[in-house]
Amino acid sequence: ESDLKKRAEQLALELKKKFPNQRNIVVYGFNNLLTKRGNIYHIGNIDIYRSLDATTVHLTHVPFERNVNTHDAKIVNSLQSRFGLIKSIDFGRKLSLLNQLIEKNESLQAID
Numbered sequence: 217e218s219d220l221k222k223r224a225e226q227l228a229l230e231l232k233k234k235f236p237n238q239r240n241i242v243v244y245g246f247n248n249l250l251t252k253r254g255n256i257y258h259i260g261n262i263d264i265y266r267s268l269d270a271t272t273v274h275l276t277h278v279p280f281e282r283n284v285n286t287h288d289a290k291i292v293n294s295l296q297s298r299f300g301l302i303k304s305i306d307f308g309r310k311l312s313l314l315n316q317l318i319e320k321n322e323s324l325q326a327i328d
Contacts, residue, residue, distance in 0.1 A: 217246040217259075217260075219259065220244050220246055220259055220260045220262070221244055221246075223244075223262065224242045224243070224244035224262050225242075227242050227262060227264070228240065228242040231264070236270070237269055237270055237271045238266065238267075238269060238270065239266070239267035239268060239269065239270050239307075240264055240265065240266055240267065241264070241265040241266075241267055241307050241308050241311075242262060242263070242264055242265075243262070243263045243264075243265065243308075243311065244260060244261065244262045244263075245260050245261045245262075245263070246259065246260040247259060247260045247261070265307060265311070267306075267307040268307075279296075
């Protein structure tokens, strides 16, 4: 696993040097079951996700009518507020939250 992690870190540095204006998220997934393809062992995967460019500021805006209580539960739980919140989270965290939701959904389906 340490070899895969080291290669992912090297790849992230190479991408940052080659594309300084891009934000790329490098994620590795270690596979406990080693598979051999010819003279090559497959120990896992390295995935690259392109995020928002580093050259511009990215903001989230949720429009409200005047004199609206922004702390009201309906406003806080609205789709607009949720979208703004999700949009403001960095991509790596979004992937982590998505993975948690998938695992939770799978465990709920196992109960049914």
